Amino acid sequence: MGKHNHLFIAKRAAQELQNGFYVVLGAGIPKLVLGHVPKGADVMFLSENGLLGLGPRPQAAEVVPDLTDAQKGTAAAVPGSSCFSSADSFAMIRGSHIDLAILDALEVDEKGNLANWMIPGQMIKGMGAALDIAAGARRLVIAMEHRTKDKKIKILRDCTLPLTGLGVVSRIITEMAVIDVSPDGLVLREIAPGLSVDEVSRATEAGMKVDKDLKIVQV
Amino acid sequence: MGKHNHLFIAKRAAQELQNGFYVVLGAGIPKLVLGHVPKGADVMFLSENGLLGLGPRPQAAEVVPDLTDAQKGTAAAVPGSSCFSSADSFAMIRGSHIDLAILDALEVDEKGNLANWMIPGQMIKGMGAALDIAAGARRLVIAMEHRTKDKKIKILRDCTLPLTGLGVVSRIITEMAVIDVSPDGLVLREIAPGLSVDEVSRATEAGMKVDKDLKIVQV
Amino acid sequence: MNKVIKDARTAIADIPDGAAIMIGGYGLCGVPENLIQALCDKGARNLTIISNNVGVDDFGVGLLLHKRQVKKMISTYVGDNQLFEELVLNGDLQIELNPQGTFAERIRAGGAGIGGFYTPTGYGTIVAENKETRSWNGKQYVLELALRAQFAFVKAWKGDRLGNLIYRKTAQNFNPQMATAADITIAEIEELVEPGELDPDSIHTPGIFVQRLLKGKHYETRIKRES
Amino acid sequence: MNKVIKDARTAIADIPDGAAIMIGGYGLCGVPENLIQALCDKGARNLTIISNNVGVDDFGVGLLLHKRQVKKMISTYVGDNQLFEELVLNGDLQIELNPQGTFAERIRAGGAGIGGFYTPTGYGTIVAENKETRSWNGKQYVLELALRAQFAFVKAWKGDRLGNLIYRKTAQNFNPQMATAADITIAEIEELVEPGELDPDSIHTPGIFVQRLLKGKHYETRIKRES
Numbered sequence: 001m002g003k004h005n006h007l008f009i010a011k012r013a014a015q016e017l018q019n020g021f022y023v024v025l026g027a028g029i030p031k032l033v034l035g036h037v038p039k040g041a042d043v044m045f046l047s048e049n050g051l052l053g054l055g056p057r058p059q060a061a062e063v064v065p066d067l068t069d070a071q072k073g074t075a076a077a078v079p080g081s082s083c084f085s086s087a088d089s090f091a092m093i094r095g096s097h098i099d100l101a102i103l104d105a106l107e108v109d110e111k112g113n114l115a116n117w118m119i120p121g122q123m124i125k126g127m128g129a130a131l132d133i134a135a136g137a138r139r140l141v142i143a144m145e146h147r148t149k150d151k152k153i154k155i156l157r158d159c160t161l162p163l164t165g166l167g168v169v170s171r172i173i174t175e176m177a178v179i180d181v182s183p184d185g186l187v188l189r190e191i192a193p194g195l196s197v198d199e200v201s202r203a204t205e206a207g208m209k210v211d212k213d214l215k216i217v218q219v
Numbered sequence: 220m221g222k223h224n225h226l227f228i229a230k231r232a233a234q235e236l237q238n239g240f241y242v243v244l245g246a247g248i249p250k251l252v253l254g255h256v257p258k259g260a261d262v263m264f265l266s267e268n269g270l271l272g273l274g275p276r277p278q279a280a281e282v283v284p285d286l287t288d289a290q291k292g293t294a295a296a297v298p299g300s301s302c303f304s305s306a307d308s309f310a311m312i313r314g315s316h317i318d319l320a321i322l323d324a325l326e327v328d329e330k331g332n333l334a335n336w337m338i339p340g341q342m343i344k345g346m347g348a349a350l351d352i353a354a355g356a357r358r359l360v361i362a363m364e365h366r367t368k369d370k371k372i373k374i375l376r377d378c379t380l381p382l383t384g385l386g387v388v389s390r391i392i393t394e395m396a397v398i399d400v401s402p403d404g405l406v407l408r409e410i411a412p413g414l415s416v417d418e419v420s421r422a423t424e425a426g427m428k429v430d431k432d433l434k435i436v437q438v
Numbered sequence: 439m440n441k442v443i444k445d446a447r448t449a450i451a452d453i454p455d456g457a458a459i460m461i462g463g464y465g466l467c468g469v470p471e472n473l474i475q476a477l478c479d480k481g482a483r484n485l486t487i488i489s490n491n492v493g494v495d496d497f498g499v500g501l502l503l504h505k506r507q508v509k510k511m512i513s514t515y516v517g518d519n520q521l522f523e524e525l526v527l528n529g530d531l532q533i534e535l536n537p538q539g540t541f542a543e544r545i546r547a548g549g550a551g552i553g554g555f556y557t558p559t560g561y562g563t564i565v566a567e568n569k570e571t572r573s574w575n576g577k578q579y580v581l582e583l584a585l586r587a588q589f590a591f592v593k594a595w596k597g598d599r600l601g602n603l604i605y606r607k608t609a610q611n612f613n614p615q616m617a618t619a620a621d622i623t624i625a626e627i628e629e630l631v632e633p634g635e636l637d638p639d640s641i642h643t644p645g646i647f648v649q650r651l652l653k654g655k656h657y658e659t660r661i662k663r664e665s
Numbered sequence: 666m667n668k669v670i671k672d673a674r675t676a677i678a679d680i681p682d683g684a685a686i687m688i689g690g691y692g693l694c695g696v697p698e699n700l701i702q703a704l705c706d707k708g709a710r711n712l713t714i715i716s717n718n719v720g721v722d723d724f725g726v727g728l729l730l731h732k733r734q735v736k737k738m739i740s741t742y743v744g745d746n747q748l749f750e751e752l753v754l755n756g757d758l759q760i761e762l763n764p765q766g767t768f769a770e771r772i773r774a775g776g777a778g779i780g781g782f783y784t785p786t787g788y789g790t791i792v793a794e795n796k797e798t799r800s801w802n803g804k805q806y807v808l809e810l811a812l813r814a815q816f817a818f819v820k821a822w823k824g825d826r827l828g829n830l831i832y833r834k835t836a837q838n839f840n841p842q843m844a845t846a847a848d849i850t851i852a853e854i855e856e857l858v859e860p861g862e863l864d865p866d867s868i869h870t871p872g873i874f875v876q877r878l879l880k881g882k883h884y885e886t887r888i889k890r891e892s
Contacts, residue, residue: 020439022646042439044600044646048765049691050835052644066822066836072692072745075835080600080633082641083834085841085869086691086717087773090766094551094786095618097646123754124762125744131792132766135785136551166789239666241873261666263827263873267538268464269608271871285595285609291465291518294608299827299860301868302607304614304642305464305490306546309539313559313778314845316873332562342527343535344517350565351539354558355778385562543779552770553799553806556780572780574810579780583801606866639833640867 005145005175011036011219013102013143013173017043021099024048024133027071028104029143046098048129050089053081070129093136101137103130105144107159110206112169112181114142115161134165146174146203155179155204176200178217179208190215224364224394230255230438232321232362232392236262240318243267243352246290247323248362265317267348269308272300289348312355320356322349324363326378329425331388331400333361334380353384365393365422374398374423395419397436398427409434440599441651442630446476449624449650453482453589460545460590460616461489461499468609469498470591470626472654478502484509488587490541490612492519506530514538537565540582542615548586549618557582590620594643597627601648602641610642617647624650628657667826668878669857673703676851676877680709685814687772687843688716688726695836696725697818697853699881705729711736715814717768717839719746741765764792767809769842775813776845784809817847821870824854828875829868837869844874851877855884
């Protein structure tokens with residue numbers, strides 16, 4: 001079920017890719033987008049460890065020494081890729097050269113605040129690149145499950161966990177819905193097939209306006 | 220006479236080169252040092268426009284396209300040279316990776332202050348790299364004529380011209396003398412052949428202690 | 439992605455009067471000469487030009503001065519151009535001079551999303567006047583701010599249609615950082631190659647920084663001065 | 666200049682207890698493994714290690730943790746190492762976590778003579794606590810300071826005796842900036858070439874940044890995880 005949801009979310013998130021975009025994908029569900037890029041989509045993926053032009057996951061036989069992705073696994077590069085230092089990579093990210101970043105989240109709130117790196121009381125793993133990506137991407141889309149595994153609500157009025165970024169999220173894509181963050185709060189744009197607005201609302205703490213052109217998610 | 224002095228100063232300045240040194244030479248007299256590097260001296264010259272490993276001036280037949288020095292003339296590179304951006308070049312300079320810089324000067328004072336880029340009332344040419352080099356080199360040596368063409372004194376108690384750097388000069392080499400800047404003021408270390416200490420003092424506004432091991436400049 | 443534009447005239451067609459433009463090059467080396475010529479031909483005026491030098495009277499940024507298209511220059515060394523001096527003395531041209539390393543670093547900061555930085559360069563000089571200073575570990579620093587522009591003109595040796603660039607020798611100079619610090623970066627190149635032909639480990643400017651790319655019509659090899 | 670040292674043991678012989686050491690690498694890629702092993706064998710203690718990750722239990726920085734040689738880590742992501750968690754919970758290891766871009770930029774600043782810089786990263790988060798903030802053009806920035814160390818260990822692919830280095834693919838990561846930000850930079854390489862063999866336009870780390878150089882004994886090609 002989790003895996004099915006993840007694929008659904010990733011496929012919908014892949015629709016966010018526009019021709020000409022430079023894109024960063026975070027760990028977790030966002031990384032799955034790499035396997036669902038629409039045919040002919042003209043986009044370049046940055047792997048923030050220092051590769052512009054990340055390709056689909058390589059077969060074992062194609063593994064290149066010293067070519068890994070940001071999650072430290074084997075990687076492939078497309079023709080026209082380039083490799084560089086971490087300092088140069090984060091100059092791209094911090095300098096607003098990334099058109100779109102897709103990240104997973106622990107919590108998002110109606111002001112576009114994001115929490116995705118730390119749960120007090122649990123062992124700290126470190127923020128890695130999350131804070132830089134949140135601060136630097138021109139557009140930040142969250143691709144996550146609507147609630148936690150034990151059904152705790154993640155889309156809140158105010159984040160309760162330590163923040164990754166302040167007012168940085170533009171859109172939230174879950175297995176239930178596509179929700180935009182607007183200056184007036186959240187707007188429900190798309191709803192998963194078979195769900196009611198009421199069902200989405202009950203799984204969401206923050207209030208949501210419903211788009212008058214509310215659509216069904218197509219993946 | 221000027222040219223003879225310049226060669227004398229450059230040859231003495233070349234004795235400042237130590238094995239293993241990375242060195243920047245400013246325009247004017249310092250640049251002449253490149254033609255007087257002691258045989259076997261193991262030094263690398265940075266041309267701050269983006270070349271580490273500047274070699275002696277090339278013959279016309281050896282001119283390489285797109286290889287110029289900081290004074291915008293043709294340049295040659297030694298084996299093991301590297302080329303890079305201005306940002307990287309000044310990271311070397313500002314980051315104290317340069318062991319020795321040799322610059323020309325308009326004025327130097329007993330506190331090691333340097334003025335070498337601007338004369339109020341005259342057309343401003345710009346400071347180029349002078350301020351960065353003055354601030355960043357581990358050791359700054361001035362190679363200049365002792366006085367101006369019209370015999371105005373250049374080694375002062377206090378610089379009168381706009382400064383290039385504050386307390387940055389370690390040593391002054393002229394056609395008359397080699398003078399160190401110490402915490403207690405100037406110290407005369409070497410004197411040109413045939414000159415008296417009195418002659419040097421009269422050409423110098425700042426007071427000077429005379430090194431008890433005062434030497435004759437050998438070039 | 440295909441960022442190739444047919445010629446310099448087309449590439450600069452939307453540059454308005456009053457634009458701020460970064461122009462690469464050090465002296466006569468690594469200068470985007472085709473783009474400068476096209477901008478002269480177009481005649482956009484009241485420009486702010488951010489370039490290390492002002493060129494000579496008949497080459498480089500000097501051409502734009504000659505046609506009185508420039509309102510303000512931000513440079514580090516302007517001593518090689520006669521006309522420049524006249525224009526400044528007559529009040530027809532404003533000039534802001536930066537130390538060269540500060541100039542390069544301000545542009546890098548502009549491209550890298552850094553708002554400002556503390557540099558030891560210029561401390562205790564007129565360059566630091568009216569700027570904040572502070573010290574760490576007994577060393578004094580001056581606050582300098584990021585520099586950006588609407589357009590950047592850069593000159594590279596080889597490039598591909600994705601905008602990946604490599605430069606040759608000291609023609610690199612300010613070009614790589616300027617490419618990062620403008621809303622629209624236009625690169626002119628000597629040779630257009632296929633994506634994948636440039637070694638990924640040797641690309642100086644990744645394509646992400648380049649919005650438009652053109653092959654220059656011809657390149658003049660000038661040597662400013664036998665040093 | 667000849668910076669070649671016969672082996673890793675000799676290259677690190679003067680590293681004292683309590684030293685701060687930058688160690689390149691991202692996960693298991695671009696890790697100076699011979700230098701780390703030599704430091705384990707030597708047994709210097711109370712070290713401050715500045716490295717993006719903490720390695721795994723039996724590779725990379727993890728080896729130093731295993732031998733309890735580390736007093737403090739400055740890192741960005743430490744989630745792959747079991748022992749690390751134990752040491753921190755027992756109070757045997759201090760940890761300072763930086764956002765990865767801030768970490769890279771602090772090291773670059775340390776090497777480039779920049780005292781501090783303003784970054785948008787971390788504004789409004791606990792990372793910005795007790796740090797100065799300010800805004801330009803409506804954007805908020807946090808002041809972060811330069812980071813330096815007494816030693817840096819870097820891993821490159823090819824190098825020459827002058828210390829010029831090139832890296833392969835994503836093994837570059839933090840190595841080039843770390844090479845600039847230490848009093849003594851020690852590089853280990855897979856292949857030693859003659860000066861002039863590396864293309865001057867493709868050298869990632871010019872020799873000026875490297876004080877000692879050695880050819881690594883062997884290199885383990887590990888893949889951390891099939892992604």
